[in-house]
Amino acid sequence: MRYSGSTRQSRxxxxxAIGVEGIEDLLRSIPAEARMKRPLEVExxxxxxxxxxxLDAMKGRRPRVALVGAGLYxxxxxxxxxxxxxxxxxxxxxxxxxxxxxxxxxxMYWEFQSYIAQLTGQEIANGGxxxxxxxxxxxxxxxxxLRPAQKRVYVSEAVHPEYRAVLATYLRFHDVAIxxxxxxxxxxxxxxxxxxxxxxxxxxxxxxxxxxxxxIEQPGSLDPNAFLIGVCTEALSxxxxxxxxxxxxxxxxxxxxxxxxxxxxxxxxxATRKEYVRQMPGRLVGKSVDADGREAFCITLxxxxxxxxxxxxxxxxxxxxxxxxxxxxxxLSLLGRKGLEELAEKxxxxxxxxxxxxxxxxxxxxxxxxxxxxxVVDASSKPRLYDTLLDRDxxxxxxxxxxxxxxxxxxxxxxxxxHYASLRSVLEEVKSAVHGS
Amino acid sequence: xxxxxxxxxxxKLDLERRTDGCNGFSQVTEIDCVRHYTRLSTTNFDINRGMxxxxxxxxxxxxxxxxKVAADPHFAHCHPYxxxxxxxxxxxxxxxxxxxxxxxxxxxxxCLQPAAGAHGELAAVLMMRAYFxxxxxxxRRTILIPDTAHGTNPASAAMAGFECKQIASGPExxxxxxxxxxxxxxxxxxxxxxxxxxxxxxxxxxxxxxxAVHEKGGLVYMDGANFNAIMGVFQPGKIGADVMHFNLHxxxxxxxxxxxPGSGPIGYNAKLAPFAPTSGKPESVGPVKAxxxxxxxxxxxxxxxxxxxGTGLKAVSEEAILNANYVRKRLExxxxxxxxxxxxxxxxxxxxxxxxxxxxxxxxxxxxDYGFHPPTVYFPIMVKGALMIxxxxxxxxxxxxxxxxxxxxxxxxxxxxxxxxxSAPHTTPVRRVNETLAARKLDLRWHDPKAT
Numbered sequence: 001m002r003y004s005g006s007t008r009q010s011r012x013x014x015x016x017a018i019g020v021e022g023i024e025d026l027l028r029s030i031p032a033e034a035r036m037k038r039p040l041e042v043e044x045x046x047x048x049x050x051x052x053x054x055l056d057a058m059k060g061r062r063p064r065v066a067l068v069g070a071g072l073y074x075x076x077x078x079x080x081x082x083x084x085x086x087x088x089x090x091x092x093x094x095x096x097x098x099x100x101x102x103x104x105x106x107x108m109y110w111e112f113q114s115y116i117a118q119l120t121g122q123e124i125a126n127g128g129x130x131x132x133x134x135x136x137x138x139x140x141x142x143x144x145x146l147r148p149a150q151k152r153v154y155v156s157e158a159v160h161p162e163y164r165a166v167l168a169t170y171l172r173f174h175d176v177a178i179x180x181x182x183x184x185x186x187x188x189x190x191x192x193x194x195x196x197x198x199x200x201x202x203x204x205x206x207x208x209x210x211x212x213x214x215x216i217e218q219p220g221s222l223d224p225n226a227f228l229i230g231v232c233t234e235a236l237s238x239x240x241x242x243x244x245x246x247x248x249x250x251x252x253x254x255x256x257x258x259x260x261x262x263x264x265x266x267x268x269x270x271a272t273r274k275e276y277v278r279q280m281p282g283r284l285v286g287k288s289v290d291a292d293g294r295e296a297f298c299i300t301l302x303x304x305x306x307x308x309x310x311x312x313x314x315x316x317x318x319x320x321x322x323x324x325x326x327x328x329x330x331x332l333s334l335l336g337r338k339g340l341e342e343l344a345e346k347x348x349x350x351x352x353x354x355x356x357x358x359x360x361x362x363x364x365x366x367x368x369x370x371x372x373x374x375x376v377v378d379a380s381s382k383p384r385l386y387d388t389l390l391d392r393d394x395x396x397x398x399x400x401x402x403x404x405x406x407x408x409x410x411x412x413x414x415x416x417x418x419h420y421a422s423l424r425s426v427l428e429e430v431k432s433a434v435h436g437s
Numbered sequence: 438x439x440x441x442x443x444x445x446x447x448x449k450l451d452l453e454r455r456t457d458g459c460n461g462f463s464q465v466t467e468i469d470c471v472r473h474y475t476r477l478s479t480t481n482f483d484i485n486r487g488m489x490x491x492x493x494x495x496x497x498x499x500x501x502x503x504x505k506v507a508a509d510p511h512f513a514h515c516h517p518y519x520x521x522x523x524x525x526x527x528x529x530x531x532x533x534x535x536x537x538x539x540x541x542x543x544x545x546x547x548c549l550q551p552a553a554g555a556h557g558e559l560a561a562v563l564m565m566r567a568y569f570x571x572x573x574x575x576x577r578r579t580i581l582i583p584d585t586a587h588g589t590n591p592a593s594a595a596m597a598g599f600e601c602k603q604i605a606s607g608p609e610x611x612x613x614x615x616x617x618x619x620x621x622x623x624x625x626x627x628x629x630x631x632x633x634x635x636x637x638x639x640x641x642x643x644x645x646x647x648x649a650v651h652e653k654g655g656l657v658y659m660d661g662a663n664f665n666a667i668m669g670v671f672q673p674g675k676i677g678a679d680v681m682h683f684n685l686h687x688x689x690x691x692x693x694x695x696x697x698p699g700s701g702p703i704g705y706n707a708k709l710a711p712f713a714p715t716s717g718k719p720e721s722v723g724p725v726k727a728x729x730x731x732x733x734x735x736x737x738x739x740x741x742x743x744x745x746x747g748t749g750l751k752a753v754s755e756e757a758i759l760n761a762n763y764v765r766k767r768l769e770x771x772x773x774x775x776x777x778x779x780x781x782x783x784x785x786x787x788x789x790x791x792x793x794x795x796x797x798x799x800x801x802x803x804x805x806d807y808g809f810h811p812p813t814v815y816f817p818i819m820v821k822g823a824l825m826i827x828x829x830x831x832x833x834x835x836x837x838x839x840x841x842x843x844x845x846x847x848x849x850x851x852x853x854x855x856x857x858x859x860s861a862p863h864t865t866p867v868r869r870v871n872e873t874l875a876a877r878k879l880d881l882r883w884h885d886p887k888a889t
Contacts, residue, residue: 002744003498003690004756005833011756014763014834023755026762027670029639029779034671042537044746048502051743058526059511068516071727080471082508088485089478092499095696098811099872100802100865101482105695108477114883118459124881130552130698133727141596162727169714169723173566173598216452242455259513262527263728264552265698277879283696288875291860296867300875306555306592307816311601316592319553319686323694334470337462349448356448370451390520398518420445 002045064393065426067354069374069414070212071132071160071233071252072260076418081257081330090326095319096285099298105322106297109285112329119238120230120249122271126282128325129268129317132233132252133163136206137170138281138315139229139248139270143204144176145279145314147227150203156181156190158211160233161403167206176203188215188367188376192222199226209244210237213376213400214412215369219244235269237372239337240344248272257331258324267324278304281315343417347373350423351415357427358413361434366410373415376400380409388433394426461883480866481695482810488832488840490764492783492813492825493587493635495665495687500744503690503737512736517728527732534739535702538683541750542661543672544704548713550730554662557682557701558593558629563722564680564705564712565627565656566597571712571720574654577626583612584819585634590660599626606819610636610776614645621653631660632673635817635825636776637761637783647677656680656708664688665829666758666782669751673704680705685731689738700734756830757782760837764828767841771848775820782829788822791848793855797822800847802869803861807843 006014020026027035046054066074085091089104096102096109109127116125129135140153153171155164157180168178184191190207199205200223208231209217216237222228230246232238236255243249254266270282277284278301286300306313335343351373355365358377366376377397379385386409389396397411404410415423465473482489489496506512515527535547551557562580569577580594583604591601602620607613612630628650632640640646647657659673659681665688667673673681685691685700693699705713711720745753758781765774765784772786788797801811801824813825828837851858862868 002749003500004753004830005836006756006759006830010834011759014759018759018762018766020762023759026755026758026779026781029641029781030671031641031644034644034676036543036669036672036675040540040669040747040750042540042742042747042750043533044743045749046743046746048744051502051740052506054743055506055509055512055526055530055740058529060525061523062511063519063523066516066519068518070518072516072518074514074516080467084471084474084478086504086508087475087478089481089483090695091504091692092484093481093695094489094491094494094496094693094810098482098801098805099870100862100867101805101810102480102695103866104477104479104481107480108474108695110882113881114461117882118461121457127696130556131727134552134556134725160727162724165724166727169563169725170596172563172722173570238455240452240454242453242457259733260516261513262515262524262732263517264726264731265700265733267698274879277881284881286875287880288871288878290870291868294867296870298870298872298875300872300879300881303876306588308588309592310588311591311595313588313592313595316555316559316589316596317553318555318587318589319684319693319699320697321552322696322698323692324698326695330470330474333463333465333473334467336464337459338464340462345450346446348450348452349445352448352450353445372452395519420442423445424442 061393063395065422066395067397067413067415067419068395070398070412072263073234073255073414073416074260074418075255075416077257077259078334080334081327084330085323085327090323096299099296103297106285108326108329110287110297112325113285115329115332116269116271120271121243122249123274124277125269125271126280126284128321129270129282130321131264131266131268132250133166135250135268135270136163136231137167139250140167140204141170142248142279142281143227143229144174146276147203150201151175152177152179152201153203153206154179154181154194155206156208156211157183158190158213159206159208159231160212163231187369188213189217189369192219196223199223202226204229206231207244208233210234210372210374213367214371214374215367216241216371234372236344236347239340240348241372253324253328256328258327265321265324267321267328277301279314280304282317282320346417346420350417350420351375354415354423358430361431375413377411377413379411382434383409385433386411388436389429392429394429460885487808487810488836489810490812490826490828490840491810492827493662494813495827495829496693497690497829498831499690499692500741502744503740506740507733507737530736530739534735537742538702538704541668542681542704543674545706546710546713547702547704548715549702549735550714550724550726551682551701551703552726552731553697553699554682554684554701555589555593556725557703558589559596560714560725561658561680561682561703562594562597562599564709567712567720567722568709569626576623579624580626581617581620581628583630585636585817586629586631587660587662590629609778610638611640611778612642612646614642614649617646618649621649621655625653625655627656627658629658629660631663633663633666633781636785637780638776638778639781644676662687663782666754668754669747670754674706680709685734685738690741691734691737698731698734700731753830760828760830760832764826764837764841768844771845783825783827785820786824787820788824792852795851795855795858797824799858799861800824803847803850803858804843805862806864807846809840809843
């Protein structure tokens with residue numbers, strides 16, 4: 001009750017003003033048979049201090065070192081990002097349907113669209129999706145609207161397995177088949193052995209780079225009429241690497257100042273060519289002028305959206321990921337082009353340093369292709385290594401056998417700037433575990 | 438940034454690098470960045486500044502303790518692929534939240550995964566589709582949707598391959614059993630009902646309609662956008678709904694964030710359980726999102742529920758209804774009320790009696806000058822010139838009176854000084870924005886002025 005506005009007196013006064021005796025009189029439109037006849041059984045009310053104590057008591061241990069990425073990356077979140085994004089003007093504002101009261105949010109979306117379009121090398125980007133996985137699914141749905149005669153989508157086996165699962169869910173009741181493109185065991189790259197005809201006849205070809213196994217893809221020369229959807233789950237890599245030349249670029253912004261939060265909320269990005277703009281899902285913010293001719297921003301092309309077009313909308317998406325887009329925008333603004341590139345280089349160097357360190361300890365890298373900040377290590381010669389390190393609260397990456405049968409004791413290892421200072425001591429720990437296992 | 442370790446900094450990079458400039462990136466100092474986003478933020482309206490009587494959006498106070506717990510590093514910086522031993526508290530919170538949502542809704546099962554309300558709808562319509570396909574009832578491809586429904590309902594239904602059939606509400610602003618029954622043929626898969634509906638009216642025939650739909654083998658979806666009106670009052674899962682979504686960012690005080698993130702868990706009964714995204718069964722439609730869902734919202738909702746307890750949650754709904762009825766009573770002599778049926782948590786007026794050609798849009802824009810966010814306008818679509826007010830329980834009577842006084846003041850201006858209203862707002866960082874120009878001359882991103 002502590003958040004609501006009424007006192008016993010105001011309640012009585014308001015009931016009198018309405019002309020009823022009690023709250024029950026206001027519920028009389030609900031038939032007795034529908035009413036709940038017992039009190040709700042949930043915990044509380046708890047005072048704030050008890051609530052915090054209850055959560056504290058639940059907390060368990062934390063890993064000392066977690067070299068875990070696989071689509072969600074442990075990057076440092078600069079203090080200004082947390083501080084600025086905690087301002088209530090961002091946190092407690094609504095979707096900017098009333099532009100006169102939401103220029104801040106609208107300008108932010110426009111900046112976000114500008115940053116994403118540049119990073120992906122695309123002409124336009126929208127104001128964000130729920131996350132990378134749903135952005136991919138929506139990209140394929142958009143490709144299907146653009147290419148209604150095509151009935152097959154080719155998806156690399158090295159696209160994030162959870163993204164592929166979400167795509168399968170979205171396509172479950174559509175007349176389009178998903179075919180998997182295999183990965184080359186030696187390089188870790190996708191093998192695209194499709195004839196030009198097969199490429200042209202596909203709704204889309206979906207490639208992720210760096211892919212789920214860390215390898216940087218080089219799809220080479222696709223047929224000019226093939227429709228490529230490029231996925232990127234580690235957006236920081238775009239500061240260093242050329243983006244895939246795709247018809248639609250989608251991915252995850254989490255690396256840009258968004259805490260991992262167990263995978264949600266994050267923000268997806270969605271960028272494409274201007275000619276496709278009317279088939280895009282999600283919100284778009286455009287620059288315009290106000291009644292006095294001054295620069296002003298507003299939501300635009302809303303005629304694609306569900307609240308106007310209903311069942312003919314390009315997507316059902318409504319509330320999306322505004323506050324997470326804000327985090328990404330502030331982060332990109334703060335680091336700037338140069339800061340972002342230097343950070344990306346630091347990640348790439350730290351990951352190579354660690355990979356080389358593992359090789360010196362007798363472990364092997366699974367793939368040959370260049371990587372960004374993530375790679376697969378083959379620890380099959382030391383089958384107890386992973387668990388030994390885990391007992392010491394060091395997580396040596398993500399076991400890949402969960403998704404790829406035959407990849408037992410292969411671990412996807414991610415190294416970022418947050419690990420930089422401790423890499424030598426982690427290698428020492430791996431060394432002692434190698435000798436002990 | 439060169440670190441402290443030359444051995445790492447000296448590692449050679451075997452990479453093909455991008456050569457394009459990304460010239461639209463700023464290169465600024467920290468204070469430049471801080472000032473830019475601080476100044477931008479001050480051009481926003483937000484709940485902490487004033488009342489947001491946005492119908493069906495439930496813009497109520499977001500308790501600050503929610504933000505405190507969500508920002509705790511233990512809960513903010515955690516990865517779903519960490520081994521279970523590190524995620525005990527997180528699992529416990531999710532288990533308890535699911536149990537709480539099951540209790541308030543009366544459903545046996547909860548799936549927390551969907552990322553927002555519309556995403557929960559999508560998960561639910563996919564489950565319904567899988568349910569009929571498994572039963573071989575492949576002709577059931579139509580979903581009935583009342584004219585009061587949110588646009589997300591038909592949009593979600595279409596994404597699972599359903600056709601939508603709109604049903605007109607009756608003269609009391611409610612769906613009537615007699616209007617539904619003729620549509621319950623072999624092609625009907627389900628009905629999607631928001632209850633209370635977007636006119637703020639309890640759907641009196643809900644139980645009878647649900648029974649009739651079930652009788653013919655169909656399913657009942659309840660849109661939970663207006664759940665703030667019914668906690669402890671009725672449980673949708675006990676009166677005929679098979680599946681519904683929650684909006685944690687409405688009812689359970691996780692913030693709207695200028696357009697998200699939301700969180701849209703769904704509740705459902707045994708009929709649909711095998712098909713749920715996270716059921717782990719072969720019948721599952723599969724995940725609708727990577728990872729577990731909007732964890733950062735779960736912990737806020739968990740906190741909110743415990744801050745109030747069961748009696749507190751019921752009081753939320755009662756006071757939301759009290760406030761809406763108070764606003765209705767004080768305004769119904771002044772604004773036209775198209776439906777006079779009992780009001781629950783929100784009330785819909787329209788611009789029928791506004792003088793001098795003043796429209797709902799004008800009226801809404803002038804309220805801004807009095808320090809209020811406008812109500813929801815031109816929705817629901819079946820009310821011409823709708824003005825939809827949801828005060829929520831967290832506004833005091835004093836604040837409601839201030840809002841009511843503002844409405845009366847604008848009415849007075851509409852009579853005596855209509856141009857002032859038609860040209861509003863006058864006090865905002867920008868005046869009315871030319872939305873037609875924005876759509877006609879698309880300008881969606883920064884362009885390098887040097888590149889022509």
